[in-house]
Amino acid sequence: MIYNIMIKFTKLFMSTDSKPNINPIRFYNNAEESKSIILLENKNKSGIYKWENKISGEYYIGSAIDLSKRMSEYYRESYITHPSRGKSIICYALVKYGYDNFSLSILEYCSKTKLISREQYYLDLLNPPYNILKYAYSSEGYKHTLEAIQKMSLAKKGKFTKEDNSFYGKTHTEEVKKLMSQAALKRTKPNNAKPVYLKDSDNNIIGDFKSMTELSLYLKADKATLTKYRDSNRLFRKLYYIVSKSN
Structure with missing residues (x-):
């Protein structure tokens, strides 16, 4: 029963x-x-x-x-x-x-x-x-849980x-890789683009972006806001430093 x-x-x-x-x-x-x-x-x-x-x-x-x-x-x-x-x-x-x-x-x-x-x-x-x-x-300004932040930090440091690792044992298919390659070829660099690094709180480089626009799309954040954090050298979302490659 x-x-x-x-x-x-x-x-x-x-x-x-x-x-x-x-x-x-x-x-x-x-x-x-x-x-x-x-x-x-x-x-x-x-x-x-x-x-x-x-x-x-x-x-x-x-x-x-x-x-x-x-x-x-x-x-x-x-x-x-x-x-x-x-x-x-x-x-x-x-x-x-x-x-x-x-x-x-x-x-x-x-x-x-x-x-x-x-x-x-x-x-x-x-x-x-x-x-x-x-x-x-x-x-939109919400905070990660402490556990999530710790896991993301560890992942960034390898x-x-x-x-x-959630991607362990997985690879992109050749078709997806081809699509990614095609998308990359379509990219054009604006004349006024200023390349930047995205670093973690320990100043380890975790991303290399050709412009602030590209970074804003990646982080889903306003470009003007990111520029302020770059210029002030403050931690964005308490996780990232945004550093001009010219520095």
């Missing part, structure tokens, strides 16, 4: 492929055909979203303060093919497969202050294959090895 109850309980909350069965607030089966309504229905709404590849079954979890604005970025080719997206699996999957082969789910709407905790909930629950980073974060 108890065994049968447990089976029924499991079937209720799990899908046939053993993934948790979540009923989204909104579901768009064809992201290409639903583009207009996606942008309209989610304007000025904050929440958690999921892109799912209908061919491979792989998916990505993300959050946004303005879902419509975030989705408009995904729909902009110049954004998803920019070199700063080089390690974004979801961006290159969208390029490779096309929007018509992706569905988009809005898992839930929530307040801005709960975005990180709710995104982390779904990351832990679903373990999405397209997410390289397994810790939720926001570029102290994560083997199973502790």
Whole structure:
């Protein structure tokens, strides 16, 4: 009797492929055909979203303060093919497969202050294959947990090895590498571009950017704000130093 109850309980909350069965607030089966309504229905709404590849079954979890604005970025080719997206699996999957082969789910709407905790909930629950980073974060002034900061710091210093590294044992496919190479070739350097280094709190170089614009896209932060932190030599988000390469 108890065994049968447990089976029924499991079937209720799990899908046939053993993934948790979540009923989204909104579901768009064809992201290409639903583009207009996606942008309209989610304007000025904050929440958690999921892109799912209908061919491979792989998916990505993300959050946004303005879902419509975030989705408009995904729909902009110049954004998803920019070199700063080089390690974004979801961006290159969208390029490779096309929007018509992706569905988009809005898992839930929530307040801005709960975005990180709710995104982390779904990351832990679903373990999405397209997410390289397994810790939720926001570029809008929210703070990482101490544990997340420590793990990111160790990763930047190369102290994560083997199973502790989320990318251990994985490589980009040749097709994805080709897409990344094509995107890099499209990049043009502005005449007034000022290259900068991104360093961690111990002054170790963790990134080399050709311009502040490229860095702002990478960090999802305002360029003017980043410039102030570069000029004042203060820690940005209490994690990074921004240093001009001419220094």
